[in-house]
Amino acid sequence: MTDVPNESISSRLAKLKSQPVVLGIDNLGKTYPRPDGSTTTALAKVSFSVHRREFMTVIGPSGCGKSSLIRILAGLEDATSGQMLLDGKPDSGPCPDRGMVFQGYTLFPWLTVLKNVMFGLKMGGMGFDQARSEALQWIDLVGLTKFADVYPHQLSGGMKQRVAIARALANKPRILLMDEPFGALDAQTRAQMQAYLLQIWQNVNLTVLFITHDLDEAIYLADRIAVLGAPTPDIPHGHLQEIIDVPLARPRTPEQFTSEPFLATKRRIEGLIHKRVVPTMVEPLPMIKLTQVGDEVV
Amino acid sequence: MIRSSLRRLATVAIAVLGLGAAAAAPLTAADALKVAYSDWPGWVAFDIAIQKGWYKEAGVDVEFVWMEYVPSMEAFQAGKVDAVTVTNGDQLVMGAAGKSSKAILINDISFGNDMIVAKAGITSIKDLKGKKIGLELGFVEHLMLLKALEANGMTEADVTLVNVPTNDTPQTLASGGVDAIGAWQPNSGAALKSVPGSKAIYTSKDVPGLIYDVVAVSTESLGTRKAEWANFVAVWPKIVAFIQDPKTKDEAVKIMAARVNVPAAEYGLLLPGTKFFDTAMAKKAFMPTEGLDSVLGSSKVANAFNLANKVYEAKIDPAAFLDASLVQALP
Amino acid sequence: MAERWFAVRRDLSPRRQTLLTVGAFVLPLLVWCVISYVPFVWHPLITVTNPGGSSFLAKDMMIDRGMFAAENAKVVAEGKPAAEGYRSNPVFLPPPHAVGRALYTAFLTPPVRKGEPWLHESLWHSLTIIFWGFTAAAIIGVPIGVLCGTFDFFAKLTEPFVDFIRYMPAPAFGALMVAVCGINDGPKIAIIFIGTFFQLVLVVANTTRQTDRALLEAAQTLGAKGRHLVLHVVLPGILPNLYNDLRILLGWAWTYLIVAELIGASSGISYFINQQGKYRNYDNVFAGIIMIGMIGLITDQVLAILGRVLFPWQGKPPGKLGKIILACVGLFRRKKVAV
Ligand SMILES: Nc1ncnc2c1ncn2[C@@H]1O[C@H](COP(=O)(O)OP(=O)(O)O)[C@@H](O)[C@H]1O
Numbered sequence: 001m002t003d004v005p006n007e008s009i010s011s012r013l014a015k016l017k018s019q020p021v022v023l024g025i026d027n028l029g030k031t032y033p034r035p036d037g038s039t040t041t042a043l044a045k046v047s048f049s050v051h052r053r054e055f056m057t058v059i060g061p062s063g064c065g066k067s068s069l070i071r072i073l074a075g076l077e078d079a080t081s082g083q084m085l086l087d088g089k090p091d092s093g094p095c096p097d098r099g100m101v102f103q104g105y106t107l108f109p110w111l112t113v114l115k116n117v118m119f120g121l122k123m124g125g126m127g128f129d130q131a132r133s134e135a136l137q138w139i140d141l142v143g144l145t146k147f148a149d150v151y152p153h154q155l156s157g158g159m160k161q162r163v164a165i166a167r168a169l170a171n172k173p174r175i176l177l178m179d180e181p182f183g184a185l186d187a188q189t190r191a192q193m194q195a196y197l198l199q200i201w202q203n204v205n206l207t208v209l210f211i212t213h214d215l216d217e218a219i220y221l222a223d224r225i226a227v228l229g230a231p232t233p234d235i236p237h238g239h240l241q242e243i244i245d246v247p248l249a250r251p252r253t254p255e256q257f258t259s260e261p262f263l264a265t266k267r268r269i270e271g272l273i274h275k276r277v278v279p280t281m282v283e284p285l286p287m288i289k290l291t292q293v294g295d296e297v298v
Numbered sequence: 299m300i301r302s303s304l305r306r307l308a309t310v311a312i313a314v315l316g317l318g319a320a321a322a323a324p325l326t327a328a329d330a331l332k333v334a335y336s337d338w339p340g341w342v343a344f345d346i347a348i349q350k351g352w353y354k355e356a357g358v359d360v361e362f363v364w365m366e367y368v369p370s371m372e373a374f375q376a377g378k379v380d381a382v383t384v385t386n387g388d389q390l391v392m393g394a395a396g397k398s399s400k401a402i403l404i405n406d407i408s409f410g411n412d413m414i415v416a417k418a419g420i421t422s423i424k425d426l427k428g429k430k431i432g433l434e435l436g437f438v439e440h441l442m443l444l445k446a447l448e449a450n451g452m453t454e455a456d457v458t459l460v461n462v463p464t465n466d467t468p469q470t471l472a473s474g475g476v477d478a479i480g481a482w483q484p485n486s487g488a489a490l491k492s493v494p495g496s497k498a499i500y501t502s503k504d505v506p507g508l509i510y511d512v513v514a515v516s517t518e519s520l521g522t523r524k525a526e527w528a529n530f531v532a533v534w535p536k537i538v539a540f541i542q543d544p545k546t547k548d549e550a551v552k553i554m555a556a557r558v559n560v561p562a563a564e565y566g567l568l569l570p571g572t573k574f575f576d577t578a579m580a581k582k583a584f585m586p587t588e589g590l591d592s593v594l595g596s597s598k599v600a601n602a603f604n605l606a607n608k609v610y611e612a613k614i615d616p617a618a619f620l621d622a623s624l625v626q627a628l629p
Numbered sequence: 630m631a632e633r634w635f636a637v638r639r640d641l642s643p644r645r646q647t648l649l650t651v652g653a654f655v656l657p658l659l660v661w662c663v664i665s666y667v668p669f670v671w672h673p674l675i676t677v678t679n680p681g682g683s684s685f686l687a688k689d690m691m692i693d694r695g696m697f698a699a700e701n702a703k704v705v706a707e708g709k710p711a712a713e714g715y716r717s718n719p720v721f722l723p724p725p726h727a728v729g730r731a732l733y734t735a736f737l738t739p740p741v742r743k744g745e746p747w748l749h750e751s752l753w754h755s756l757t758i759i760f761w762g763f764t765a766a767a768i769i770g771v772p773i774g775v776l777c778g779t780f781d782f783f784a785k786l787t788e789p790f791v792d793f794i795r796y797m798p799a800p801a802f803g804a805l806m807v808a809v810c811g812i813n814d815g816p817k818i819a820i821i822f823i824g825t826f827f828q829l830v831l832v833v834a835n836t837t838r839q840t841d842r843a844l845l846e847a848a849q850t851l852g853a854k855g856r857h858l859v860l861h862v863v864l865p866g867i868l869p870n871l872y873n874d875l876r877i878l879l880g881w882a883w884t885y886l887i888v889a890e891l892i893g894a895s896s897g898i899s900y901f902i903n904q905q906g907k908y909r910n911y912d913n914v915f916a917g918i919i920m921i922g923m924i925g926l927i928t929d930q931v932l933a934i935l936g937r938v939l940f941p942w943q944g945k946p947p948g949k950l951g952k953i954i955l956a957c958v959g960l961f962r963r964k965k966v967a968v
Pocket residue numbers: 032033040041042060061062063064065066067068069238
């Protein structure tokens with residue numbers, strides 16, 4: 001099945017890394033104030049780069065600062081230290097060059113699909129007719145032409161997220177940021193959406209930074225994976241552990257999920273993430289005889 | 299679409315503001331004389347002349363504005379009307395608050411229509427000792443109650459007064475919250491009818507002349523438009539004659555009843571409680587004598603009452619609130 | 630499975646909903662009928678038909694039952710004929726048929742007095758007072774409320790004062806408003822304005838604060854900034870809630886009408902109610918109250934349906950009436966295009 005020679009994969013990755021850096025992340029850190037006056041450091045000293053045309057995923061356990069990171073990159077949050085560079089220039093604040101897709105769809109409920117996709121174009125000062133025809137192309141790209149005049153409440157979760165992607169893409173962003181975009185979808189839709197996303201990425205000149213906590217998703221989609229670690233006794237904040245190349249050929253197919261390189265990568269990341277999970281003592285739970293519970297129910 | 303409706307809304311806002319500004323414009327000489335009148339038989343009687351067009355005949359342009367009693371005084375004090383129908387005592391209250399005015403016409407004296415109505419079981423003023431009485435503090439019924447207490451050798455300290463708007467007195471008595479109320483018609487009558495066993499234990503008939511009902515004109519208006527006011531005053535005897543002439547009495551009652559929106563038969567019952575003043579009576583009452591037989595004497599009593607009860611503290615001269623000249627000039 | 634009447638946060642079937650809605654009106658009416666027509670329910674008074682030997686009782690007098698019994702016992706003990714009467718309710722509670730008749734005749738009886746408005750003209754006058762007072766409050770209050778809800782600057786600048794002044798009873802400003810706005814409609818409109826404006830600012834500010842932060846962030850990443858965020862995200866986002874707020878506040882406006890119409894020149898439906906109350910015509914008073922209630926109910930229902938037409942993205946079905954409105958709007962639009 002995936003008998004693609006390793007060289008072609010590694011040469012592809014090498015070629016990718018030789019592309020110009022779209023998004024540079026330089027020593028980024030985020031500290032939140034606590035109500036009691038102290039502070040929590042969600043993230044510190046994170047540095048990595050995303051290259052042009054690259055599909056990069058960020059993975060890490062819950063609470064390791066993934067959302068903080070991507071919100072800083074989207075400009076929705078200010079970094080407490082370090083900086084972000086877009087095409088080599090320091091950048092901050094929200095801006096359509098760094099498009100964002102949220103887990104919670106965030107479609108404007110009062111606008112139809114078409115108007116949602118037109119939103120960013122009109123904010124950019126584009127005239128109605130041009131915005132409309134461009135928006136229709138993007139809607140076509142995500143396969144929702146039939147639903148252009150429908151309100152979001154009439155769409156399924158997967159469709160909503162496709163509209164959100166079209167909406168972000170319509171602005172022709174330099175990089176598309178996605179924060180667990182498929183986290184709220186059921187397994188089947190999620191798999192479908194992954195395939196859609198890869199297709200779109202293939203067809204459009206696009207760089208993606210994709211956050212997830214799902215290992216399979218991270219590997220299946222990515223060229224490279226940034227593994228973030230949760231705070232530990234030694235490092236009391238979220239931090240970058242490692243960046244892993246994914247040794248899988250493109251285009252990706254579902255069969256690759258069971259391929260040895262895939263499983264090896266998965267084991268490696270699991271090792272990274274899990275090695276820090278120390279079994280903890282918890283209070284013993286009270287013992288209840290099942291029969292008792294059963295009796296109650298019946 | 300949104301933009302055009304916004305524009306429409308803006309137009310509305312400007313219109314509203316303009317409306318307020320227009321309404322706030324001061325009264326000018328070119329306007330009709332504005333008289334605020336309210337629900338009291340002596341003043342409802344003006345409707346006869348209004349409906350019959352007698353003011354036009356007399357060559358005076360008068361605009362009557364129908365109001366509640368207290369709001370009518372407020373409008374007068376704010377300078378929004380030229381004249382208001384009030385009791386002589388309340389005219390002093392407005393004067394003490396800085397609104398100088400002259401009573402140019404006496405409509406009537408209350409002759410039973412102002413009442414102290416007590417619930418069943420209380421049959422005299424003496425029975426009120428230690429009881430709660432609801433009335434509008436500082437206004438005419440308060441004065442009448444004090445007169446009643448005085449006549450029975452009592453003082454305000456012997457009772458507990460509760461401030462109740464006159465319009466609400468019937469319900470207040472019915473609710474049992476007070477033992478008696480002070481009110482004028484139609485409220486006093488409503489209280490009598492709606493509270494079983496209640497009784498008028500004291501009325502203005504017991505102190506005739508305590509309450510004179512007059513037309514008070516602002517000093518400015520009287521100063522600048524005296525000829526018009528003379529024409530205004532000249533119509534009143536015609537109204538009184540129309541009410542008292544047995545041939546026209548029924549029509550008079552019908553017109554008055556229509557003003558207050560009640561059946562004529564019902565309204566007719568209120569008339570005996572009001573003694574209408576014809577020219578002769580008015581001329582006599584305008585004489586500067588002591589005692590309740592003259593407005594001045596009555597106003598002096600009211601003034602003493604008002605000072606004693608701290609309704610106001612200003613030293614005012616009751617004589618300055620009267621202008622008998624227009625009535626004295628009548629044939 | 631049989632449908633349950635009590636299920637936490639579940640809609641009942643349309644049939645049951647209608648049933649309950651009808652019941653909501655029929656039950657109070659039934660209670661009112663029972664109290665009015667069943668002689669042994671309440672009826673705390675006796676209306677005297679024949680005073681008999683009593684010197685104190687008189688025909689048509691209404692008297693407390695206990696007192697009537699005591700008086701009668703006394704009269705009988707003195708060997709005089711007993712008084713007669715029937716049980717009745719206080720005049721404050723007229724029976725339904727009297728109110729029904731009053732409602733019916735109120736509109737058909739021409740005003741006795743020359744120049745006096747018909748009842749429907751009085752009602753219309755009241756409606757215009759409400760309309761202008763409320764519209765002015767909304768026109769000025771909504772933008773201020775939205776600004777307060779959007780920018781903390783405006784919230785801190787205005788809200789404490791607004792919060793302070795909204796506790797002041799609007800009717801207390803009556804005399805001042807007459808001094809400022811004259812004696813005609815000005816002060817009445819002003820009272821409605823004062824009564825609703827300050828509440829409105831706070832309510833709108835609160836609603837504005839409920840704007841979904843995620844939508845604001847999404848809009849920002851799409852390039853929306855400053856006033857565009859307010860105009861294209863905050864405003865449309867809160868519009869349905871704002872609309873509902875205004876619906877509720879419109880009810881408040883009505884509660885101020887009753888005082889507003891008694892300052893300055895008396896006018897409108899409140900004057901009708903007040904005047905009829907003074908002369909104890911409580912059937913007319915009730916008729917007036919019911920008219921206000923019906924107007925309120927009808928406007929609110931119409932506004933609710935209109936709301937579903939105006940905000941189709943909420944996914945609430947517009948209902949039959951709404952569909953008719955939509956069809957009319959559609960016709961209108963097509964015509965416009967054709968022209
Ligand atoms: N607005 C905030 N204020 C305070 N603490 C925050 C805030 N947002 C996130 N955090 C904290 O920062 C850490 C990382 O959170 P987050 O970035 O949401 O992680 P992840 O998305 O990986 O689950 C957590 O401990 C969280 O409690």
